[in-house]
Structures are given as C-alpha cells and as structure tokens.
Amino acid sequence: MVSVINTVDTSHDDMIHDAQMDYYGTQLATCSSDRSVKIFDVKNGGQILVADLRGHEGPVWQVAWAHPMYGNILASCSYDKKVIIWKEENGTWDKMYEYTGHESSVNSVCWGPYDFGLILACGSSDGAISLLTYSGDGQWDVKKISNAHTIGCNAVSWAPAVVPGSLIDQPLGQKPNLIKRFVSGGCDNLVKLWNSREEDGQWKEDQKLEAHSDWVRDVGWAPSIGLPTSTIASCSQDGRVFIWTCDDPSGNAWTAKLLHKFNDVVWHVSWSITGNILAVSGGDNKVTLWKESVDGQWACISDVNKGQGAVSAITEGQQNEQ
C-alpha cells in the first residue's frame, strides 16, 4: 500500500523550493529561500542532518543529485546567479565547483545520464542554458547556449540515454552511438529540444514545441524503458500540462496531448522511474498523480492534499492488471 515512510522536518528558516532524494533513496536534499541547502540521512525512517550547505547568496531554487558512480555530488542553483556543485568527501560536504557564468537567476539544474559523464545543464533567467562538463582534475568545461529562450529559461530536463530510434540499423555488438538530448522550457511559452552530435559537441535547437499560452514552468523527459517512444511532460503558468510524445525514430514528429488544465499555475512535473506515472504540483499547493490508462487517456489516480494526507491512491488499475 502507499504509505508515508518518513516525514522530515527540515527546520529551514524560510520556504522550501525543492526536495530531492539521491539515487538510492537514502539521502534527502532540500533547498530554501533561507539560502541554504540541507542534506539529511533518511535511512530507515530517520532524519539525521548530514550537512547544511551555505554558499548561496540568495534563495536556492533547485537541487540535483548526480549519478552515484561519480561520487556523492549535488548541484544547486540560486537567485544569486550561481550554480554550486557540492561533493562529499570523507563524510564532509564541500564546494566542488562554483559556476558564475549567468547574468540572472539560475532556475533549474539537471544532471545528464551517466553515460555522458558528469554533465550538468543549467537554465537561467538571462535566457541562456549552460552545459557544464567535468573534464577531470577539477576542471569543468562550459558550453553556453545564449538566447535559448527569450526573456528566460525556467526548466531543463535530460533525455534518457537511449539509442535514437531503436529501429535504425546498427551493427550488432558495437557500442550504440548515443546522442545527448535535453528539453527546456521558458518564458517564450515554448518547449525546446536540443541535441548535440558527438562529432563537434555543439548544441543545436532540434525542435520547438508550441502549445502553452504562458510561461513554461517545468519540463520533464520521461525515463525510457526501452520503448522507442519519447515522452515529455511540460507544465505552465497557464495551468496546462501537456504530454508530448514522439514515435518517430528521427525525433521530429511530436504530438501534444493535454493532460489537464488546472486553475492555478503548475510549476512542477515529475515522472516515476518506469515512466508510467506523472506527479504534478502547482500553486494550488496540491500534488496529483496521473497515470495513462489503456486507451491512452490520462487519469488522476490520487490527490495529495495540502500536505496533510497521504497519497490516497486508487490501486484499481493495478488490481485490474493482475
């Protein structure tokens, strides 16, 4: 059954803007308007404050855990135009890198799939997207996409590392040629897809998805389970959540499906690990879970209300399948 396994009192001095657990679900990172990032050990229902990371000079908007194969690494971005990458070494958290290349608030950070190494995408209100790649020895290589979104970029999310269109012939036994791809959303009401071919390492705008009538607040590329369909969720100030899918191996034909129109801004979407459930949250202070039914309709399967109750999930769907 769905059950609350932990309730963490973060003791932040101001409102929380993001909370995220690491790869294994043992550590929780939170960030807040009080300019701090906190890390808690939440194993076995406990909550031990592991670190209180100070370094930002403004509200911290988002955190992101890197894949554990690179160590215990966390990125955070803030109103202070900075991106800080924190690393745990021998039990102590320290700044690993501080990126100050943006000219306005950095709103979103997202680590790329581990297949590409340590690579972080950062979206900022200066309209640019930065890609920070660890090149070893404490060096970070910076690529910047200027004017990715007019007015500002609000969210970035990486595509899973899968072979582009698995139907394309490829010699057996060779390492598939992966393409780095991510999606971004911005104040130009657009969702944009970007890719980088290995040859030159340059980022190019691949697609421009237009459906929202106001700022796009968040985008989420669904994890792949090996199917050749790519799925992206986007949400906006206009209260709409769209599910974008592309069956086309070349990745050009995207179709939008309206998940729901909410009454207030929707500012966060998150996919479950198998990509079949979407968690949606917004200005109405509610969290809803959505699942695609057999006939392709999206249905709300739960409602987390006001932080009070647990997810009272309807598990019928699951029952039926069994």
Next chain:
Amino acid sequence: MAARWSSENVVVEFRDSQATAMSVDCLGRHAVLSGRRFLYIVNLDTPSEAPRKIGRQSKWDVGTVQWNPHESGAYFFAASSNQRVDLYKWRDGAGEIHTSLQGHTRVISDLDWSWFDPELLVTSSVDTYIYIWDTRDTRKPTVALSAVAGASQVKWNKRNQYLLASSHDGDVRIWDKRKPSTAVEYVAAHLSKIHGLDWHPDNEFILATSSQDNSVRFWDYRQPRKYLNILSCQVPVWKARYTPFSSGLVTVMVPQLRRENSLLLWSALDLNAPVHAFVGHDDVVLEFQWRRQKEGSKDYQLVTWSRDQTLRIWRVDPQLQRLCVNDIAEGVEELMEGMTLLPESDKALHPQDSEPQHTSGHTTEDEEGEEVASSVTPASAGKQDQLGLPQTLQQEFSLVNLQIRNVNVEMDAVNRSCCVSAHCGSHQVRVVVKFPAQYPNNAAPSFQFVSPTTIPSSMKTRIQKILTDTSLQKVKRNQNCLEPCVRQLVSCLESCVTQEESSSGNHYVLSNSVNPTLPTFPRVTNTYGSYQDANIPFPRTSGARFCGAGCLVYFTRPITMHSSVSPTEPTPRSLSALSAYHSGVVTPMKMRSETQSALRLYSGSPTRSEKEQVSISSFYYKERKSRRWKGKREGTDTTNRQIKLAGKVIIQEISCLLPVHKTLGEMYILNVNDIQETCQRNAAAALVVGRRDLAKVWALAAAATGCELSPNADPDAGTPWARHPFGRHLLETLEYWGSPLLVKMCSSPRLAHYSKMHDIQTLAMLCSVFEAQCSPQDYYTLFGHLPYRSSIFTPHHSRFPSYTSSGSCSSTSDSGINIVGRDSEHTAPWGESSPDDFRYGNQGYTDPRERERDQHDKNKRLLDPANVLQFDDFKKCYGEILYRWGLREKRAEVLKFTSCPPEPHKGIEFGVYCCHCRSEVRGTQCAVCKRLTFQCAICHVAVRGSSNFCLSCGHGGHTSHMMEWFRTQEVCPTGCGCHCLLQSTF
C-alpha cells in the same frame, strides 16, 4: 516615498454583531456599529471592552448610520432602515430612539448630516426623491428635490452650505437646496454605477466619484465634461474619500475580487501607485471613517469596519501623511535630475554600456522607494494617469534592465526616443526608437536604422519586422516594450551573424569572444523580488518528485501559510510580484515581526538590509484574526510570534503503483544452466508476492522451454513451436507482455489498444531467459545430441518473432496480415522468415528443418539488430532499477544477457612512473633519466611483454617468472617482505 509599516492597529472582533454600517462620532470617542438586532456603541479609547448595546426591532438591516458631525449634536446619530430614518440619542452610556423621519416610499440609499447646520439631514432614496430634513420638525421634509432617477449617494458640500451632490447610476447631480426644482449641474461621470461620492474638504468645486467601472474620477463640477484626473484600478471601487490631512485619498476596492489590501491610501497628486495599503482585513471593508485628531497628537486614526466582523483602528503618522503631498514633487525632481545628467555629462565620456547601468544605479541608490513604489502592485494597479504618462516612459528608462552584452542604449526621455547600438561580430547596428505620446497604451514605438548600421538590408527588414512584432505584442497589453525589443534585436543579430558565418563553425566561441575587451561593469545588485526580477519565475512553494526506486518526495506550504491574494487569484507569474513588498504597499511578515520601531523611522527609502528581508514567504503570510490588542507599544507577544515558514518534507512509499516489484527483483533468479528451474522458481516468486498473472507467465515460459525436450525423441517433429499446444498458449500469454513493445515496434495502430504496462521487469527477465535458453552453448548442454536443432532457437526466433507471431495470431487475422505486410516491406528478413514460418511452416514445407536451416543461415547474416538493441534497452533499464534497489548482483546477471555488454570498467588506469625519477613514462626506458622503467624482479631485465606486478608493493616482472616464483613462494621476490599473493591477485 515608500511607505513603511506605520499603522500598528487595534483589532477588535465583534463576532455576532452582523453590523452592516459604522460611524465614528465627531469627538472621536465612539463608534456605532449597526447590526440587525442591536446597535453597538464602541468606546474607541477602550475598544476591547464590551460595547454597549441598543436593541432594535426591525427586519431590515441598517442602510447607513451617521453621527451628527457637530459638537453640539454629537450625541445624535441617524440610522436608516428601509424607508425610515431613526434618530438616536446617546447619552451617559445609554441610547434610545429620539425620533423617526418618515417620508420616503422606497428604501433609503444614503443620508448625510449638513456640515453647517447641526439640525439638517439629507436623505436619498430609490424613490427618486432627495429630502432635506430639519430634525426640529420631523413630520415632513423641509425640502424635497426631485431627481426623477433614484439616487445611490447624497453628500453635502463641505464648503458651501447650500450645495449637495447626488449620484444616479453613472451620473452626478449638483443641487442648490435653495433651488429644489432642478439640479444646478449634471455630470456624466461614469459609465457604470457610482458607489461613492466625496466632496473635497477644502475646495467647494471639487469632488471624487468612485464607480463600478474600475475608476475613481476627480471633478470640478464647473467643468462637467472633463474630469480633472482619473485613478484607474483593475477592480470596481467601492468608496474613495479624501483624507482630512493634505491631499490624500483612501479607497476601498470592491472586495469579492480583492480580499486583501483593498484599503489603500493614495496621494491625490500622484495616482500611479498607492502610498500605503492597510493590510489586515480578511473581507470587505464596509466602512471607514477618520477619528478626530487627539489634542496634541499629530497622528490621525482611521477606523474601519469590515465584513470579517472586526473593527480596526489604524494610525497614520505625520510621515505617512506627508507622503500624500510631497512625493511627487520630490520624486520627479530627482528623477529629472538623474535623467538630464546623463546625456550631457556622461555620454561622451563613458565607455558605452555603462550608461544604462549608471542610470539605474543612480536611481537605485537614491530613489529606491520611488522606483519600487511605482511598480504595479498585486493590490492595485493605479496606472496610466494621463499626467503620468511622460513619467511612465521615464520610469521605464530608469528601470529598464539592459545588461546585455554588446549593447548600448542612450535614452532621451524628453524627446521620447532612445538610440540602441549593438554590435555582433563585424556588424554594427544602430536603431533609433521613437515612442509616441500614448505609449505604451496600445501605441507601439517606431524603429529606424541609422548609420553606422552595417548589416545588409535583408537583415534590416527582418529585424525591423521582429522588433515591430515584439513591440506590438507588448503594447497591446499596455506594457513597456523597450527591454524585450532590445533583447530581440540582439538575439536576432547574433543568429543572423552566426548564420552568415556558420561555415566557420564555432558559434559559441564566437558569441563569447566578441570584444572581450569591453569593460565589464559592476552589476547593480538586484533587489530580491524587485522590478528587475520580472523575468524570474515566481518560486515554487510546493512540489513532488519521484526519487530513488519507489519513493515520492513532496513538500507543500505549511497550512498556516496562505496566499495573501484571494484564493481565486492565480499565483503570480514572476518574482517581481514581490515588489509590492518593497514599496511597503504590503508589508512583509518579517518586517512586521522584526524591527517595527526601527522601520517606522525611515522616511526615505528602505535600506538594503530591510529589503533583504523580503522573501517569498511574505507573499503567503496571512494575518490571523486576533481579539488581542496589537498595541502600539506593548503588543509584543503577538507580533513576535514565530511562524514556521518551511513545511515538512514527506517521503512516501509508492512502489505499489509501479509495475515493478523490489521483492520480485530480489527473488527472481537467472540460472542459465537450468532454464526450467529458473522459470519455476520465478513463478513461485511471483506467487509469493501475489502476482498470479506473472506466475502464470513463468509457468508457461517453463513449459515452453521444457517442451523442447519431447521432440527430441521424435525425429519428424520439425515444427514443435507451432504445433505444440503449449507453444501457442505460451505465445498468447507472452503477447500479453510483449504487446506493448510490439505496439511500438510495429507502429501498428491496430495493436494500440494493448495496455502500456511499462512492466520493464517482466520484459527484461523474459528476454534474458529466452536469450539464455537460446544461447548455443547452453543449448548444447541441454540438448547435446541434437545440435542441428539449435537452428530453431536462433536468438531471432525465440525472442522477437515469437512475440510477433503471437501478437498477430491471437488478434484479428487482418492485423496479423497487416503486420506481416508492413514488416516485409521494411524489415524483410524477419518478416519473411519467422511469422510465416511459424504459422504456415508445417503446412507448406515437406522438410521444415531444411528450410529452417536455410532460414537460420539467412538470419545469421540479416539479423535485425534493432530488436536486439531494444531488448538490450529493456535489460539496461531494468538493470538500472535493480541498481537503485541495491541489487547489484542481480543487475550483473541481467546485464550479462545484453548483446552489447556494458563497457568494461575504465576507472583505473595503471600509469607507469619511473622508479628513479618519478616521471611518467611510456615504454621501457624513461625519457627523462634514460633508465629502465620496469625491471623484472627475478631476471632484472627490462620488461617488455606480458608482465605482472603486485598492487601493494609495486614489484613484479615477466609473467612467466612471476608465475614460477609464486608457485612455491608467498612473499615478494625482491625481499621487501610483502605478501604479494595475499595483497593482490596474481
């Protein structure tokens, strides 16, 4: 100019009063609240004491209540009730109805005591008459004014004893009581109903009207055609009244739209933004009145009554009073100074780029308040004052955030133009932007290229079009457009230049390296949430995220935090919505709770430290109703109350919603040597977790793999898959799992009705099992004496085609044909081979084995790798999930079956360092010291070929020598004492 939190207020709640009207007596001692059953007399000096009550029997609410404004009649008040006016006498703590005035035939809409004669009272009614009563003769009105239309408001002039104003829908009529037959003047003031009417306290000709049409207008009734001034709001205005001091104005907005901050103080001279908002009432402010100034006190007190059943008293100190006069004059002066300074002194000298910075820097330092207060606040949007238009442009100029690389903007507010210079690569662009007088109210600026613009004309046309589009888009909504236009210009220019030079390739380096010598000016520190944050999204205060392998982490705002705007209002889009908190229009909670006394003292702009306290939480704070005194000086307990601003983070286990099971992940096995057992054990595992469906699948998988043993004995059985009853069964079942992937791979809309279960676990496990079953060497161990039969179980056949054929067989036949058709078009090899083979093989071929062998050879050459990759993806994804669960061995088991195994670990690379000089070397000889780098510990010769060495002590040598040595020895041959065999694996 920015107001500070000045009015610590008195809050008293009268929960059951249901009072609809309120009035404060002229001595400032009492307020009367008129409910349906009682009139409550509140002593304003001790408001928290229980009020005295006067009972009344009426089924009607009190429409209007008003104390007599003359000291001589201070104990009288009039209350209208339907068609009647009751005159109450309040003396010595007791009150009674003194007399009643009856004459109106419909409900009375308003009443007003004369400012000159304590006995005179005017009433207006829906019955179209306006009556003036002399309280000494209550039988009938002394004067009757016939208006033909019903009146909603009536007010005596405060300077001329004969004059009155009444409102009728959107019109105002001015009456002289000496000429009752007809109105003196008609003013067609508004398009919609007038809710409020107020004469200027000092000027007998001027009055203010507030209306449903979202505006307050100011009139000199001698010029009825043209209002003097207008205050545009976004919501209907319920009341607008002049303040008793200077030229202030207090407005109440129509509240169902604006629950909070509906009570605003304005300077009548500058209607761009309110100077103060009285924050606290949760509901409609029904009435507000000024209490008479206490002797010796410079403060004024505003008494308000709201539908939230609280009476509040707000202190308006002299500084706040002064704001209603001084601001505009000072502000404009300084702003003008700032503007005029620039073009003359700075332009020529400063390097480009620094100018706009300088401007904003200047104003930021000196006139923070000015800037911020003029921002659009969430509470009000007083704007577009006709007089204020030039300032709007000036303000835009002073506020515009043009920290854009390679751009310089020279602004000339006086001539309503500015000049934008930008350069990118070798190109230069100079555009003159001219702003029409109406800008930004649906009037777009013009753009003109001037020399030394170097771009080609095609590019000019393009940029011109983009600029026009951008500006139109903005001004259509009456928004400023300079900044977006400049940004567009730059991005356009960059993209054009990039295109042009795309052959040279490196666009990023290009755009970054343009003129690196440009001075990088110090950036003006933005104030959090200020105007400049208009492009930063409003922060998330709740969220949910799937984390780990089966957790949902979510956080929400604490329940005590409410949005400070009404629930019907959407959350603002941008962070600049917080700018209201800078201007003090809304006071952030922290300011309220922290340094109140200090704040009150500031008369100029708030200091930086204060501003830093502005936080997102300010937006969500909602004052609690409190009976308690928030006393002026002593009320510390309530104000220091700590409120939790951070909600809890909740972690929820949601793995039951996922199609994968951790328990199954743990229990599933993959034994390549005994597929039967694997399937059976997995079936059992599925049963344990209650997945009977999966158990069935595994049982069938077992049957399918196991049944292959039986044809062994039968040499004729060339088509066991198709013929065997289990085979078909299995396929049908597997189709259940395989279909989602078929849907995708065949892109057959006909199959789209199959559920997308996302059950990666089952998919990956089945793929692995079948792969294991088919891998030749295993096959040999299972069916060693029949090697040729392996041809049936090529990876191809058993993995993908079996699903396909089943999918097509079990669904309608046409879909099967459809698939085959499609497949044979696109991916001939398998489309041609297996499905046909499986379905028709036993009918069409005399020697199926032969054919299969052929097929197999063909397949060997033409294996469609796409499917294999797809199965690899399944396994990889499942491996990833196993990794999250911490089941690394299981993951390794699964990943063994990928056709393209994960890359070998690359994390450790043995660097060879010269043992003499410690420099890194390649080969056998050190390039630096020319000595041998790696000497065999046994033969002391440089090692070239195969070598082994101990990871612990670093000694080693030729593999053969080492092997020999360690066959008998355990310690290092060099005699270093290292137990190499224990320390590392040779």
